Amino acid sequence: MKKIMKVSIRELVEFVYKEGSIDLRFQARSSAVNGTRLHQKLQKQYKEGDEKEVFLKGEKAAGGLVYHLEGRCDGIHYDDSEVTVEEIKSTAKKLELIEEGSRVHWAQGECYAYLLAKEKQLSHVGVQLTYIEVESERTKSFKQIYSIGELERIVNETLVAYTPFANVILTNEENKMKSVTDLIFPYPSYRKGQKKLAGAVYKTVSESKSLYANAPTGTGKTISTLFPAIKAMEEGNSRWFYVTAKTITRTVAEEALLLLEKEGLAHRTVTITAKDKICFKEETICQKEYCEFANGYYDRINGALIDILTQETIITRPILESYARKHKVCPFEYSIDLSYLVDGVICDYNYIFDPRVSLKRMSDESKKKTNLLIDEAHNLVGRGREMYSASLKKSAFLQIKKMYPDHDGLRQGITAVNKQLLRLKKEDGADTRAELDDQLVESVVSFIEIAEQCLGETGREWSDEFMQLYFDSISFVRISNLYSEEHRFLIERSSRELEVKLYCIDPSKLIKQVTRPYQSSVFFSATLHPFSYYFQQLGGSEEDYRFLIPSPFEHNQWKVGIHPISTRFRDRERTLPIITRSIEETFNGYKGNYLVFFSSYSYMQEAYDRLNKESLDAVVLIQEPNMREGEREEFLGEFRSDREQPVIGLAVLGGIFSEGIDLKGDRLKGVIVVGVGLPQPSVEQEIIRDYFNGMGMNGYDYAYVYPGLNKVFQSGGRLIRSEEDRGVLKLIDDRYLTPKYQALLLDEWKGYRIVT
Structure with a gap:
């Protein structure tokens, strides 16, 4: 046949x-x-x-x-x-x-x-x-x-x-279906709560529903979501996207796939890396004159696709790069082309949720057969606000007008936008408005049309600043088309600048809109806590499944202490000596590698300067702003279990070291969190507060307390990663003893002692 x-x-x-x-x-x-x-x-x-x-x-x-x-x-x-x-x-x-x-x-x-x-x-x-x-x-x-x-x-x-291409696809499909039928869980037994989570994911995918799962650290979330999603492929020709906010989490997903491959799984996956990170050239200029990997790409890509799909299964970044060099094709476009052909894709949230970046070629028919596994889903609330917001600055338009004084059409387009911005600057109206300014949007649409005519002109080079303004304008108009009662139109004035912003307060409806066409969506995290807040903010509704399990670890694995000292800004100078002494005492009382988290770089730097490093038999490291990947790895590499002299790493709450890192065993013996992680007060945070107050909820909690505590839970979650781990967790702030914070503390942290 x-x-x-x-x-x-x-x-x-x-x-x-x-x-x-x-x-x-x-x-x-x-x-x-x-x-x-x-x-x-x-x-x-x-x-x-x-x-x-x-x-x-x-x-x-x-x-x-x-x-x-x-x-x-x-x-x-x-x-x-x-x-x-x-x-x-x-x-x-x-x-x-x-x-x-x-x-x-x-x-x-x-x-x-x-x-x-x-x-x-x-x-x-x-x-x-x-x-x-x-x-x-x-x-x-x-x-x-x-x-x-x-x-x-x-x-x-x-x-x-x-x-030849069809034969590769059909052979791979046949091998996949055989292997999925025989696939077993890659560990001898399930951890506490793990089997229930895997069962909930399987049921969700099989019934084409949505699931919101709070599965604490140690549940083995990655394998507990990937394994059932792949097993569910037996029931039909479906595929999956594993989406996350952090590079490190993508690596964990790749490692889980290697485990499943050892159990006999034969299916193809690709990891998508951002274009500017994976580009082979010094500058990301996708033109045939500049880039040999862009030149003739479509003449060579078919051979490159057949080759990699015949030879490889788990297509990680290094594998993709080696084949891209072999066939002389752009590695980023290669990964995007592969993403439509493989069984599973590991990528950033952007490729699904961001209207600027999302995979445009994916049809509704294809989405109906695709399951979304959304890891570290608590991050999607903040990222959602960013993705569904946009802003424009008056100075950016004036800069381009000065750069191209001889271009009449461009000058007229910019003048029209500037006229609207000047009108807004002089108006007496409120700086925060519910209604979109249609006149401004129309003028930006006209500017885009003129900019596109300019860019279509042959023989003329356009500056990076011009391209940036063009893309920012496109984004502004795109978000204006999504603008709803969950948005606000902000005007920020200063003597030299005017910035207009379309700000998304509540991304829940837009997140739901994106996930609706897919077969199923599984939102999971160790810290969807408080659950009702994240369930609402991620677009949860009555018909969706909910799943909450306690930590699989014993409460006595944590030694939790609360030191009730004020870390409020007005008290910092007075209390910092007590805080640094508290850090020193904790370390000296329970030696080992520590991570100490602060609410900001400046607070962390002040503490670093004040620490009595002579009294500490330790190497003290500090997180630098904008650390490159190599520098991050170097920082984490210092957390070894065989060190003669332990290391104390100072880091920022909500930063690169507060989630997604796995320092098991003696690599980490203690975590100290200074403060409750409240976001800095700002126009945007106050808008969130007012909006949710108006909805009959506690706006202060939505804007400040819940996002702040999530950073604390994530940072504290670095400590106990396996059944064998033991460690010290110290929370320094008097608010942890107030009824509100007591009610929100994680169960496994409630057996604390008060440090005086």
Whole structure:
């Protein structure tokens, strides 16, 4: 029996016929929206009897396989006895430069024509390619008539060219399904609570629901979510995305996959690394003249995809880089192309949730078969606010106006935006408004259109500042389209500057909007605490599953002490000597490696200067701002269990060392948290407070207490990582003894003693 390969027409022709180079010198970011609008404009002109957006499907044997082909053509025209399939393509190119139409576009039309001819038993079908120029909305068409024999030959040649790739995909799929059936949990037994979590994830994925899980440190969250998501593949051809905020957590996911592979799992995964981190060149300039990996990318990518999918299973960054160099292809675009072909993807939140970065080629059909595993989900609240907010500064527009004084169109566009910003600067209205300023948005839209015309000009170089302003403006307009009652329009004035911001207060509805089309979503973290706050902020609703389990570790593994000293800003100078003495006493009473967390860099630096390093038989390290990856690894590398002289590392609450790091055993014997982690008061935090007060909730808790305590829980969570670990946790702040904070303390920390 011949194997069956299901493929969309667009996917098929792009694989076989796409050629040339990556050139991101300029791609109109508004073109996708414009493209849809222009398509619809042309389709409205169709005469009665013509059809638009027609779904076509059929099958064809070729290359030893049976292909199930499907796709949606833009239109079908019926003129007397003649039937014509139309493909519409919007283009930023001048129509005069398009002489015959692209081969990939012709092939798409020819495949649709073949399916239509087979369905309606036609002997001849026309194919019309219509290009519409985005800027002028002028059109240019090319037309050819084909016999059914010619279409059959073209489709057959296309499928034969696709077959080597199809065979790799089908073989991998067959091996995966066999291995998933036989796959067992990679440990001899489940930890406390682990089996329940795995069961909850399996049920969620199987029923296409959403799950919000608070699974404390030590539950083995990564394997407990990946294993059931992969086992659920038995029930259908689904895939998964493991999304997280930290590089270190991605590594943990890769290690879990290696464990499953040792148990016989055969399925393909890729880890996506940010473009600026993985780029082989000094500067990330995606132009064929500058980058040999962008030059001719599409001529070489098919071979690169077949090679890596044949040879590799867990495609980590080093593996991807070696194949990218071998085939001379851009490593970032290579990883994105692979992400549509593999069974699992490990990546940052951005690729799913951020409207600027999300994977645009993923269709709703594909999302229906994709499960989201959202690790460290507590981070998504803050990241969600950032992703669904945008801002623009008046000075950025004026800078570009000065840089290009000779460009009339650009000058006019900037003047129009500046006029609106000046109006806002002079207005008496409130600086925080519920309504979006439509006049400003319209002027920014016009600026974007002018900027795109400028960027489309040949032979002219544009500055990084200009490109940044263009992207910031695109982002501003994109967020204006998402603007809702959960947003505020902020105006920040100073004598020299005016900044306008579209600020997202509550990202819950937008997070829910993103996850809704996917098969299932599993939000999990060791610190979804308090649970009701995170459940609401992450878009939880009545029909969603909830899962909370206690810590798998014994309470006596922690020696918890609360030292009730004020760390409030007004008291810091007075209490810092007592705090540093408290740190010294804890260390001297229970020797070993320590992490000490502070609410800010300046507070940490003051404590470092004040510590009596002579009385400490230890090496004292301090976290520097903006540490590079190598410097972070060096810092953590100092936490060895075999040191003669222990290390005390001072770090910032909510920073790179307060979550996602695993210092097991004697690598870490103590954690001290100075303060309760409250965010700095700001316009934004006050807006959050007022908004939730208005909703009948405790706005202060939502804006300050809960986000602050989450940082404390994460930092304290570095201490006990396994059943064998024992350690000291000291919380320095008098607020920990107030009823509010007592009620919010983690259960495993409640057996504390008060330090005096």
